[in-house]
Amino acid sequence: MTLETKRLLNLIVLALVGAIVGWLVFWQRGTTEVKEEQKQAEQKLLSIIDTRAVVRLTLTTPQTEFVVEKEGEQWTLTTPLRLRADNATIEGLIAHVSGLERQRLVGEENGGQVEPPQELWMFALEPPRFRVKLEERGGAAHELLVGKKSGFDGSVYVKRADTPAVAMVDGAITYQVDKDLFQLRDKRLVDFAEEDIVRVQVSLASGAGYTIERTDIGFFLRAPQSLPANEAQVSGILTALASAKATKFLTEAANPEDMTRYGLDVPTASITVVDEANKSTTVLLRTVDVKDSRSHYAMCEGETSPILELGTDWLLKKIVVDVATLRDRRVLRFNRDLVSAITVSHGEAELAFARSWNKDKSRDSWQLLRPENIPVEDAILTGLIYRLWSLEGRDVNDAPAPEDFTTAGLDVPDTTIAIQGADGATIGTFLFSQKSQVSENNRFVTTDAKAQIATVDGSVISELSLSPDDYRVEEQ
Structure with missing residues (x-):
């Protein structure tokens, strides 16, 4: 065998060894990833693959039971009251519960298996402190019982309703399920998309006011003067209105007596927004001096509207402006x-x-x-x-x-x-x-x-x- 032949054979052997080693590394990595995925799947408490399939949530707390249902893209409280729910809060709760992983099982180990405890009351699981039920489109239901916190590390005892096993999970679950009506409901004063608004009308107790309309080339003042409107000012008004949230709900369905009690029968200001579908929404605002402080009340005009207390007068300050501030002072408007x-x-x-x-x-x-x-x-x-x-x-x-x-x-x-x-x-x-x-x-x-x-x-x-x-x- 010539020297060149030996060298060629050595190279072939080295290449084969390298290929085998590479394949083994790839196989080991793939096997490790599969095992990791299997481990995570085994630790996951609920078998919810896609949280977007969840269409109904039932949350039972020590005080009451809440039922929330998905209507299109909006979550709606149906029990104890029919109200618009806070989408972010509801979706955050569903995502957290769906993704829960057990830290460990609770019970006596016997032959490599953990025997679940019989005294569930010791873990505040019979009856449970909280009960969460998630129902998917198609009928699948998943129910989780949430108990007390461990005195050692702050983790929480939980149990699926359909299995005897008791598990420990991260203590953050308590924050997610310990909710009241105020936390679950939509606290916005009014719900609209700024880009849909074509008309804004403001009336002030002083007798002043203004009307703004959207055109193909931007917003224009129509009253008390016909002038181009400052786009930033108009956007600021709409943003303030869209982001106004209640710090407290004073009534659920205001009647004339409620409106008089909070001064909304004679509002400090009112603002009406009209969208492209000609849907009109009027908001009433009132600032009242109470002893050494001021309270700010608001409601949407209508028989079923609640009266809200706002934290500040930011919205009122944004809409109480004069024409000189509202007008667009640019010499020429163009794109x-x-x-x-x-x-x-x-x-x-x-x-x-x-x-x-x-x-x-x-x-x-x-x-x-x-x-x-x-x-x-x-x-x-x-x-x-x-x-x-x-x-x-x-x-x-x-x-x-x-x-x-x-x-x-x-x-x-x-x-x-x-x-x-x-x-x-x-x-x-x-x-x-x-x-x-x-x-x-x-x-x-x-x-x-x-x-x-x-x-x-x-x-x-x-x-x-x-x-x-x-x-x-x-x-x-």
Whole structure:
């Protein structure tokens, strides 16, 4: 046998040994994982594979019994009262109980088996402190009895209703099942999705108020004036309303006497929201001074509505605002993503930019078209669009007379910036005066619609270069 043949055989043997070792390692790992999965399955108390299949929960506590049923995506308390349940609390309870794993079995070991104890009362399992029953779609039911805590490590004694075995589980189970009606119910003042709201109407005890409507281009004030509304302010109002929660339920179904007792017959404020389906919900708010403190009460208008106590007056503060706060003070409202062209004019100088998009809309690219055709830095144009989009007036004249434009120097503007949409149509044109007489840092501005004159920060113009070189893409 030649030396080369011996070397070849050695290599083949080494390769075979390596393959066998690799297979053994893989087999051992797979076997270990299977054993671990089997061990976890054996330790799991309830055989619930998917908690989404659970459609009914019965929780029996020392005080009462609660029944909660799933209706669509919403959990509803049906016993002792029919109320909207707190989805997060119910789903958290179901997930915790479904995933319970025993830490150890309780009883005397005999021949490798643990004999369950007969004196269940010693572990507060007969009768149990708590009883949890989960019912799945299709009829399968799982019932767990929860007893007392161990004095040694805080773990809790539990038992399935259909087996004699008693097990110890993590003590967190007590927190999950020791619930009262307040903890299980939905504590929100009103249930709605902010994106569904198309109209907001607020009435104040002072006689003031306002109405806001959603349009295709955003929210607009409709009363007491017709003006664009500040999107952040409107969103803040709706967020405050959607997140308002009870710290206490004072009545379950308010009657006129209850409303008078808590001052809701003469509310401090009311807010009505209307959704796309024309469903209207009115919330009444009242703040009452009680000795050295203030109490804040709320309810939804209707015969079956409970009266809630709120923890703070945050909601009231969000809705009690004036028109000056609610209005959108931006000079021109537009969608930044739809701007496809910008033309800047100052005297004889003119810069014309055009935007193009990749097919997947993942990135836009800007090009200077006039006075020369060159690629430009995208970030500079993106920054200019943002500054124009966010440009707010400090002092706004909403009803300017023709002579006001002359006084402001807007009859012959110093600088104009026109922006166009993706379809080539003009979105709007900003007309800037020279420096304001009030301050050299300010300028007057209007748009081609000439609906108002505003005083704005003039840096948007003073920092705007008219030299193509300042926009040119730098050579790498």
